[in-house]
Amino acid sequence: MSDVTTTDLYEVTMALSYLREDMRAPATFSLFVRDLPPGRGFLVAAGLEPALDFLARYRVEREDIQTFAAALHRSPKDLEPLLGLTFDGEVRAVPEGHVVLAGEPLLEVTAPLPQAQLVETYLLNQLCHQTAVASKAVRCVLAAAGRPVVDFSLRRTHGPWAGLQAARLGALVGFAGTSNVAAAGALGIPASGTMAHSYIEAFPDEEEAFHAFARTHPGPVTFLVDTYDTDAGVRTAARVLNEIGRGPGCAIRLDSGDLGELARRARATLDAAGLPDVRITASGGLDEYAVADLVRSGAPIDVYAVGTKIGVAADAPYLDAAYKLVEYDGRPVMKLSSAKVTAPGRKQVFRNLTHPDVIGLWDEEPPDAARPLLRTVMRGGRRTGAPDRWEYAQARCAHDIAALPAPARSIENPMPLRAVRSRALEDLTKRVREEIETRFRARPPGVAANAGPSITRGLGHR
CATH class of the missing domain: 3.20.20.70 (Aldolase class I)
Structure with missing residues (x-):
């Protein structure tokens, strides 16, 4: 079974539509955990290395087209716009072993929209499962x-x-x-x-x-x-x-x-x-x-x-994680669904061991004495450096765990750490939200949502 076809069907249907609509502009998707599972004060980032291996070798071959066509009950010819598609985007991510918190991107992908969409399922599978298991295992080390x-x-x-x-x-x-x-x-x-x-x-x-x-x-x-x-x-x-x-x-x-x-x-x-x-x-x-x-x-x-x-991370075998579009064609976008609101724009996490983590915009200046957590690990579909080793990740993990406050490390009833948002991210979120709400208020009664420019494509800077 090809890794390319190890995906949810709707990734294929969306990507095919994007190609037919010529929506190939750069899109940024952010992969993050919405909330920590019960009994966790923090998470340990894991799964990045196999995810990068997957992206580096990604290519839609004719056999994949046939599999997609069979799943859709369509002629393989209908799926040929996907043939030969590779991943040539950029990935910024938290290196494995680092402690991460709810809301913080573990990984952000910027690539032509069809590419960034097609890789969603595999990336979520790898990072979610492995982060869940690593976060369980490290608690045994602490215990x-x-x-x-x-x-x-x-x-x-x-x-x-x-x-x-x-x-x-x-x-x-x-x-x-x-x-x-x-x-x-x-x-x-x-x-x-x-x-x-x-x-x-x-x-x-x-x-x-x-x-x-x-x-x-x-x-x-x-x-x-x-x-x-x-x-x-x-x-x-x-x-x-x-x-x-x-x-x-x-x-x-x-x-x-x-x-x-x-x-x-x-x-x-x-x-x-x-x-x-x-x-x-x-x-x-x-x-x-x-x-x-x-x-x-x-x-x-x-x-x-x-x-x-x-x-199997028995008491918390899954993470409430998401892979959400945050920018398309240079315009920040966001989701307003109840209980699933997302923050727009490409992001960075700034860490200062004596202060809460700050989730900000990727091009912000770091707060005093803070260091950016996400690194560019892939550019143009190629790794920016040699594959990471588990020994290096082990050293990062040990360093971050030692710096955690005792209540977060507690085995029983840990106190979850929480990140805060930068002023710039808060301001952008407010502006994009207002644009969405204004657009909805301006739509005449009875006019369908698809009668004009889509909300996602029409937001942000003009």
């Missing part, structure tokens, strides 16, 4: 309070590609590793894994299973100890580790039950056996709330393995 967190989400994500994304996003926000072998190999993320209960069950008893595993893996090993009786499993693991002369770097894993209490008893057993360096890993349906509770209780857990609830 773990410096303890390593590992991604175990692949078997629960919505498809293998989503699992690869989850592993990358975990690394981007500070996870120590992933169980996903493909992601580890492709992205250079440390691989991490132990054994399953089925491995233990396949042997006559735990002790034989642990010895067999150690024979195959001569380095540090992690033994899963809760297949039968957890306390007995810890004692067996300690005995085997002493018998084979291994300690530092090895671990046991707890996967069920009262993890806090079991970890305390396991720590006491390991210490009494002379194995103070053997770590305790916890897994089993964990999310940031469970991790925070365990850390707060003082549970002696050294590593947290998180999966199901993180890979």
